[in-house]
Amino acid sequence: MVVTLLISIGIISLISVFLAILLVIADATIGNYGVVKISINDGSKELEVQGGQPLLKALNQEGVFIPSACGGRGSCGLCKVRVVTGGGEYLPTELPWISDKERQNNVRLSCQFKVKQDVAIVIPEELFLVKQFTTVVESIRDLTHDIKEVRLRLKDPKEITPKAGQYIQFEVPEYELTDERVYRAYSMASSPDDKNHVELEIRLVPNGICTTYVHKHLKEGDEIIINGPYGDFFLRDTDKNIIFIAGGSGMAPIKSMLLDMERKGITRKASYFFGARSKRDLFLLEEMHALEEKMPNFTFIPALSEPQEEDNWDGEVGLITDVVRRMVSEASNSEAYLCGSPGMIDACIKVLDEVGVLPENIFYDKFS
C-alpha cells in the first residue's frame, strides 16, 4: 500500500518535473526575446523593455500611458498606436478594431501587439504627460439633486499638470453593476493651479456604471485610481472674444477655464451661457457671480428652459440655443467653447454658425 502510494507519487512527480523543466528551458530559450528597444516619435524617447510582452503593458511599465477603457483585454479598441517599424502581421484579435485606412498606416492595437523585436512607434506628444494617480476622496457634495461634486486629493504621484478643460479617466472597481474594472472619462472642474487636487462634477445617469458607483457607493476617504490628463479641449491662446456654452455637468471644464483665466489675469471679453431645465438644476451660481465681480469683462448668463412657478425666475428663459441667438450678434471675432450632450452641442454649432463664428473657432467636448 505504502509502496504503491510512493510509486504513484514518484511517477506523477517524475512526469511533472520533466515537463516543468522542459517548459522552463523553453521559456528561457524559445520564449526569451531578450531586451528590445522601443523608439518613440523618431527617437525623442527610447525605452528598453523585456521582449515578448504586449506593447501596452511594456509602455505602462515605463510610465507611458495609452488610454484604454478595458485595461488590455482587447475589448474596447482604444489603445491604438502607430507602429512604424517592427510591426509584423496583424493578429486576428486586432482586426475587428482596425479600419482599412488605419491598416495602411500600420496602426496597431497595443494591448494585443507583442513587442518581439526593436520597434519604432508614434504616439501623441501629450501622452508623455499622462500618468496614473492614486487618489483619496477628500469631499463629496451635492451640487443639485442629481449632480455631485467629487474632490480627489492626489496621493501618488502628488501633482498633476493639466491644461484647464482637459479630462481624466476614472477607474471604477468591480461592484454589483460591473464584474470588471471599467474606465470613464470626466472633465476636471478644478483650476490647473491646484496641482494636488482634481475636482469632478458627476451627474447620476440611471444605471450608469460609473455614475451609480459615485452616487451610491463612493465615500469620503475611499481610494480611487485615475489617469490623465487627456484631451484637446482647452482655452486657445488668442485675443478673440469668448463664448462659453454648457449644460448640466458640462459646467466642469468651463469652470476650470474660468478659474484659470482669473488666475492668469486674462481680460478677454467672455460670456458664459449655462442652460438648465429649472432652478433646481442650477448650481455654482455664487461662484460664477463672484467671478463676474473679479473679471470685469466676464458675464454669466444662466437660462432656464422650463422655469417652475415657485422658482421666481427673472433671468433668461428658453432653450440655450434660443438665448444665444437672441443675445449674440456678429460674432466673427469670437471663439466658442461648448460642453454638454451631443444633441445640445450639435444644435449650438448651428446657431453659432448663424451668428458668424467660424467653424475652426468652435471647440467642444461632447458627452458620450
Add this chain to the structure above:
Amino acid sequence: MTDSLLPFAVFFASIFTGNILLTNYLGMCSFLSVSKELKTSTGLGMAVIFVMATTTPLNWIVYQYLLIPFGLEYLRFIVFIIVIAAFVQLTEMTLERYSEPLYQSLGIFLPLITVNCAILGVSLFMVIREYTLLTSFFFGLGSGIGWFIAIIAMAGIRQKLKNAKIPPGLEGPGITLVIAGFMAMAFMGFSGMIAIS
C-alpha cells in the same frame, strides 16, 4: 480484417462512423461557441487536428512505458491532462517564435483547446480500445479530421442561418444543438461501412 490494415480502418472510422463530435458529443463547448464563422472554425479545426494527432501517440508512449509497468493505469486521467497541457503550451511558444503565419492561424486557438474534452477523450478511447502506437496516431489524426469536418460543416450552415427566421426561443445555442443533432443523424448513414472497436 488483417492487422496491417487496422490503422487505416480506424482512421476512416474515426472520421465518419465514429466521429468523436457527432457520435460521442465530445468537444461541444468550443464547437458551439466558435462555429459562427467559417474562417475561425477552420483555424480551430486545424489546431484540433494537430493537437489530437500529436498528443495521442505521446500519451500512448507515457501510458505504455510509464504507467503500465508500475501498475498505475488509474493515474491516466491526470497524467494525460498534464501531458496535453504542457505539449500545447510548448507548441504555442514555438509557433509564436518561429512561424508567424501559423501562429496567426492556429496559435490563438491552442490555449482554447488545452482542456477540450475531445482531446482527452481520444487519449482515453485509445487506452480502452487497446490500440498500438501506429493505430493511436491514425486514431488521433482521424478524430481530429472528423472534428474539423463537423465544425466547418456547422459553420457553413450557421453562416447561412444568419438570414433565416428562427423562433426566438431557439436562437443561439438552441438551434445549433438541433442542427448538430441532424448532422449526427446524417453521419449515422455511414455506420456499417466500417466498425470501430
